[in-house]
Amino acid sequence: MKKGEKTKAIILETGRDLFWKFSFKDISVDHICETAEVNKGTFYRYFESKVDLCLQVIDHNYEMMIKDIFERSFSETSDPITRYEGIIRRIYNLQKGFYDDEGRCRGCPFVNLAMELANQEESIRKKLNKVYEGMIEYFSEIYSQAEKQGIATIRSDKNEMARKMLYVLNGSLVSSKIGKRPDLILEVIPTTRVLLGVA
Amino acid sequence: MKKGEKTKAIILETGRDLFWKFSFKDISVDHICETAEVNKGTFYRYFESKVDLCLQVIDHNYEMMIKDIFERSFSETSDPITRYEGIIRRIYNLQKGFYDDEGRCRGCPFVNLAMELANQEESIRKKLNKVYEGMIEYFSEIYSQAEKQGIATIRSDKNEMARKMLYVLNGSLVSSKIGKRPDLILEVIPTTRVLLGVA
Amino acid sequence: MKKGEKTKAIILETGRDLFWKFSFKDISVDHICETAEVNKGTFYRYFESKVDLCLQVIDHNYEMMIKDIFERSFSETSDPITRYEGIIRRIYNLQKGFYDDEGRCRGCPFVNLAMELANQEESIRKKLNKVYEGMIEYFSEIYSQAEKQGIATIRSDKNEMARKMLYVLNGSLVSSKIGKRPDLILEVIPTTRVLLGVA
Amino acid sequence: MKKGEKTKAIILETGRDLFWKFSFKDISVDHICETAEVNKGTFYRYFESKVDLCLQVIDHNYEMMIKDIFERSFSETSDPITRYEGIIRRIYNLQKGFYDDEGRCRGCPFVNLAMELANQEESIRKKLNKVYEGMIEYFSEIYSQAEKQGIATIRSDKNEMARKMLYVLNGSLVSSKIGKRPDLILEVIPTTRVLLGVA
DNA sequence: GATGAATGAGACTTCATTCAT
DNA sequence: GATGAATGAAGTCTCATTCAT
Structure with missing residues (x-):
């Protein structure tokens, strides 16, 4: 698994956890990035949008x-x-x-x-x-x-x-x-x- | 029904309709007030919060x-x-x-x-x-x-x-x-x- | 002139000045608000968009x-x-x-x-x-x-x-x-x- | 024309076209790189800045x-x-x-x-x-x-x-x-x- | 020589709420 | 009793640039 794939996987897993535990609207992209410990720019490198x-x-x-x-x-x-x-x-x-x-x-x-x-x-x-x-x-x-x-x-x-x-x-x-x-x-x-x- | 009660009823009915048609987070207090044609101050007179x-x-x-x-x-x-x-x-x-x-x-x-x-x-x-x-x-x-x-x-x-x-x-x-x-x-x-x- | 009209006029004049002195893209809504000394929410109360x-x-x-x-x-x-x-x-x-x-x-x-x-x-x-x-x-x-x-x-x-x-x-x-x-x-x-x- | 020169020429031509068709601020370095099909690192190898x-x-x-x-x-x-x-x-x-x-x-x-x-x-x-x-x-x-x-x-x-x-x-x-x-x-x-x- | 990954500042905009009249 | 004005935090997303391979 390359570095980029790993980063994307972390974001994906973080989103999975937080959206499930709370809800879509309650979780901000900022929140996901902080939890996943990635930069916001990085988030949008791997995902087009929330x-x-x-x-x-x-x-x-x-x-x-x-x-x-x-x-x-x-x-x-x-x-x-x-x-x-x-x-x-x-x-x-x-x-x-x-x-x-x-x-x-x-x-x-x-x-x-x-x-x-x-x-x-x-x-x-x-x-x-x-x-x-x-x-x-x-x-x-x-x-x-x-x-x-x-x-x-x-x-x-x-x-x-x-x-x-x-x-x-x-x-x-x-x-x-x-x-x-x-x-x-x-x-x-x-x-x-x-x-x-x-x- | 007094004027105040009527105003409150309109807001309540508007919220009922919009929350149901869309969702809680999708509807802003602004949106409710515009639809109900009431002032934002008025909203908070009748309801403590969203x-x-x-x-x-x-x-x-x-x-x-x-x-x-x-x-x-x-x-x-x-x-x-x-x-x-x-x-x-x-x-x-x-x-x-x-x-x-x-x-x-x-x-x-x-x-x-x-x-x-x-x-x-x-x-x-x-x-x-x-x-x-x-x-x-x-x-x-x-x-x-x-x-x-x-x-x-x-x-x-x-x-x-x-x-x-x-x-x-x-x-x-x-x-x-x-x-x-x-x-x-x-x-x-x-x-x-x-x-x-x-x- | 009512208070709101005055606020709007200040924003308008600030935008006029800054857009002319620099350019549209160089001036952010933030910049306009700081210069006009108004809150960003206030800006969008009077103008739909930049x-x-x-x-x-x-x-x-x-x-x-x-x-x-x-x-x-x-x-x-x-x-x-x-x-x-x-x-x-x-x-x-x-x-x-x-x-x-x-x-x-x-x-x-x-x-x-x-x-x-x-x-x-x-x-x-x-x-x-x-x-x-x-x-x-x-x-x-x-x-x-x-x-x-x-x-x-x-x-x-x-x-x-x-x-x-x-x-x-x-x-x-x-x-x-x-x-x-x-x-x-x-x-x-x-x-x-x-x-x-x-x- | 060497490979490097060719790459630079492509970026230059892409910038020429896009800046003209749109404007300087409307075109991001990302946009130029995607259109020119070059890597962002490559861009900054040939040009100091936008x-x-x-x-x-x-x-x-x-x-x-x-x-x-x-x-x-x-x-x-x-x-x-x-x-x-x-x-x-x-x-x-x-x-x-x-x-x-x-x-x-x-x-x-x-x-x-x-x-x-x-x-x-x-x-x-x-x-x-x-x-x-x-x-x-x-x-x-x-x-x-x-x-x-x-x-x-x-x-x-x-x-x-x-x-x-x-x-x-x-x-x-x-x-x-x-x-x-x-x-x-x-x-x-x-x-x-x-x-x-x-x- | 070239690539992909990462960064942090900042873009526009909307939010629920409170305040002054 | 009701209105319009103001607020500041937070929302999604993009930017030019740099770094580590």
């Missing part, structure tokens, strides 16, 4: 989520329900970690940005929409398998079912943030069992 | 939601499922209206503010938490009745069930905003039927 | 030029040639004053801004174009009278002749600034006599 | 003007009036070309820089002053010949007459830029005929 950083942060978060949460859960087992529980448990562990460290849940980095910016920054809204399409594919896969194997007894269009699974998850993340209650995320597991018709 | 306005906007939104959405749906019928569908349909109509007028869904005014500010403005987070406790009481009531009447076949702690109903609703509002798809809100109805175990 | 100030400065300069140079010269006499000489002499006196005070000629405030900004700020170019149309009307009037009275022996379209008179004047202002030689402006008088065919 | 580049651009422009406009017009004929007309026509053609390509006249590269920088960058002012002294020599020569040959009937100090010829030319270049009217430059020809007293 929004551009945000866009790249979303990409970065997406890649990490897929790798550390979805793919890891998938690689552990081939049972779709266990896979799903692995995903939720990992999300819970993350928020529980934030809660223990910071006294509050950070919530979903995608939902946070979406609610803050979707109606003002079209580029961000579009990217977040694609993020959720990606997640829906994973959920869709889980449902398909569960349905094929007779574990899930409820018949549905697989994308529609995946969307519903997403509603439950995102809704619980919202509540856990508002209520400072990471435990609520665990309620997603039995809820989704009912949704899929798993005994 | 956050104070926001707090009162939340109260106002809550009152309107209870009156226009929940109570109206309750007064129409005594059937719990029909009541629930009335609530969702009213929420859908609202977002559909925004979509037709503005080309996008505004999303839930409480979720929006929560995701934007919960981790920075504790006073706002607390108030939003109470808002959802209020909503949960309504959902709890619906479930209790449905369960008592044998319409809902799934047994659960009523508050837990109400929370799950909220997850589905809030999750769908998030997705409808990100995807500019008000129709997704209607998916809440069948989803919740499954959750409650309604035939 | 370009907006510049536009109003041009208007202000134009009004002053018409009043103090053209109208005054016209009111002194009815002889067109004497009127013209009055105009040039007043312009010379102005630049001579700058030269004595500051060691250099400021040049024409309109030509300066035009050369600096015409190809980047269309709004400024357009306004400056109108300024010169205004000046051409005065020169046109002078020529018309001189021609009617038989003082000017050269026949020409009056607007074309006025434009030529403007070329000589503006050209001399350019040279006086580049050469730090206010005296060159006085050469305009005999030059224009030849142009008009005045004995 | 002002240094500007100084060399002026020299370069001067050499090109002398060669392509003045010398070429002189070599075509020995008649002083035809020579003069050749100069003006070439200047017109240049501006007409800019107008056709870019929708506007660039104006005189010397006048542009002078009005923008004369009062802030003494080194640039001085160099521009010398440029005009050079031009005056050519005009002086034209007048001398015309006067000697009896073509020009007006008696004058030759340098003074040359200065006046310059005023007309520069003034028309200013007007053509402000008015986006390259045709105005052609008015210089009859104007100067009157000035010289050519039948």
Whole structure:
């Protein structure tokens, strides 16, 4: 890794952390630069604008989520329900970690940005929409398998079912943030069992 | 209504509209004053700060939601499922209206503010938490009745069930905003039927 | 004059002075505010942007030029040639004053801004174009009278002749600034006599 | 031409083009480097500073003007009036070309820089002053010949007459830029005929 | 000989809030 | 009771230049 790449990576990681912990509008470029210990000119050498950083942060978060949460859960087992529980448990562990460290849940980095910016920054809204399409594919896969194997007894269009699974998850993340209650995320597991018709 | 009260009401309504249409940070006090056609000095006569306005906007939104959405749906019928569908349909109509007028869904005014500010403005987070406790009481009531009447076949702690109903609703509002798809809100109805175990 | 008007007038006069003495790009809003002893927020209360100030400065300069140079010269006499000489002499006196005070000629405030900004700020170019149309009307009037009275022996379209008179004047202002030689402006008088065919 | 010389020539030509098309302050060193496709370090290897580049651009422009406009017009004929007309026509053609390509006249590269920088960058002012002294020599020569040959009937100090010829030319270049009217430059020809007293 | 990285000052502009009338 | 004026901190972003390879 060259020097420049390292600098960019530090800025990216700093933005990722601060935007998630607080919000997009609450964090200034100055703040990011101070935290990352880089010059403001350097920031704009690597990112066209604050929004551009945000866009790249979303990409970065997406890649990490897929790798550390979805793919890891998938690689552990081939049972779709266990896979799903692995995903939720990992999300819970993350928020529980934030809660223990910071006294509050950070919530979903995608939902946070979406609610803050979707109606003002079209580029961000579009990217977040694609993020959720990606997640829906994973959920869709889980449902398909569960349905094929007779574990899930409820018949549905697989994308529609995946969307519903997403509603439950995102809704619980919202509540856990508002209520400072990471435990609520665990309620997603039995809820989704009912949704899929798993005994 | 006295002149002063009227002025305050105009500011409150303007804040309600703009914070919802855009976001808290995107709307400046200047912008509110220009739109409401009041002087900046006047603003600070009626509201201690921008956050104070926001707090009162939340109260106002809550009152309107209870009156226009929940109570109206309750007064129409005594059937719990029909009541629930009335609530969702009213929420859908609202977002559909925004979509037709503005080309996008505004999303839930409480979720929006929560995701934007919960981790920075504790006073706002607390108030939003109470808002959802209020909503949960309504959902709890619906479930209790449905369960008592044998319409809902799934047994659960009523508050837990109400929370799950909220997850589905809030999750769908998030997705409808990100995807500019008000129709997704209607998916809440069948989803919740499954959750409650309604035939 | 109300307080606000006074503040605006101070900013306007400061901008007029600094833009003329230096240039548009060399003078920052900060610099103007410090010189005018007003807060930056106050600046933007009265002017939408730096370009907006510049536009109003041009208007202000134009009004002053018409009043103090053209109208005054016209009111002194009815002889067109004497009127013209009055105009040039007043312009010379102005630049001579700058030269004595500051060691250099400021040049024409309109030509300066035009050369600096015409190809980047269309709004400024357009306004400056109108300024010169205004000046051409005065020169046109002078020529018309001189021609009617038989003082000017050269026949020409009056607007074309006025434009030529403007070329000589503006050209001399350019040279006086580049050469730090206010005296060159006085050469305009005999030059224009030849142009008009005045004995 | 060695590689280094070539690199320097590219930067010089890029600066020449951009400073003329826009202005000195509007063009950043970054912009020049990107357009010239050279590294910023390389820029500062060949030029001490942005002002240094500007100084060399002026020299370069001067050499090109002398060669392509003045010398070429002189070599075509020995008649002083035809020579003069050749100069003006070439200047017109240049501006007409800019107008056709870019929708506007660039104006005189010397006048542009002078009005923008004369009062802030003494080194640039001085160099521009010398440029005009050079031009005056050519005009002086034209007048001398015309006067000697009896073509020009007006008696004058030759340098003074040359200065006046310059005023007309520069003034028309200013007007053509402000008015986006390259045709105005052609008015210089009859104007100067009157000035010289050519039948 | 050339490159990419870094710097710090400063650009224009907006903010929530307070003060004086 | 209400208005317009003023404030200073902070916002995003660009600049000419230098440094370390």
